[in-house]
Amino acid sequence: MTQPPARFSPSPPPAAAPDPVLAGYRKSIDNIDAALIHMLAERFRITQAVGAHKAAHNLPPSDPGREARQIERLRALAVEAELDPEFSEKFIRFVIDEVIRHHQRAQGK
């Protein structure tokens, strides 16, 4: 027999019992995430100035040599810090690619 269409969304799962250990970890994660956002905001603040400087002096938006040195340095730091160097490269690549897009926009490209 077919069921009539449900009129109400299923009830939410029951609230989990409080877990102070998990809550403590999450508090720390939330602090770290906030610090990451603040650090990224500062990085983009300074790259905005770099973009304006490059636009004013007709410099190319990207500098592949500089990027290669940054990636090598960060990969080495990641290994030292026991962070996956592949992840660190993907992360900085993602950030730099966004910066390059901002630089291009600043030059009307």
Ligand SMILES: O=C(O)C(=O)C[C@]1(C(=O)O)C=C[C@@H](O)C=C1
């Ligand atoms: O150092 C520069 O020339 C920048 O524009 C900054 C930056 C970066 O985000 O680190 C971005 C683009 C360049 O290709 C290299 C580095």
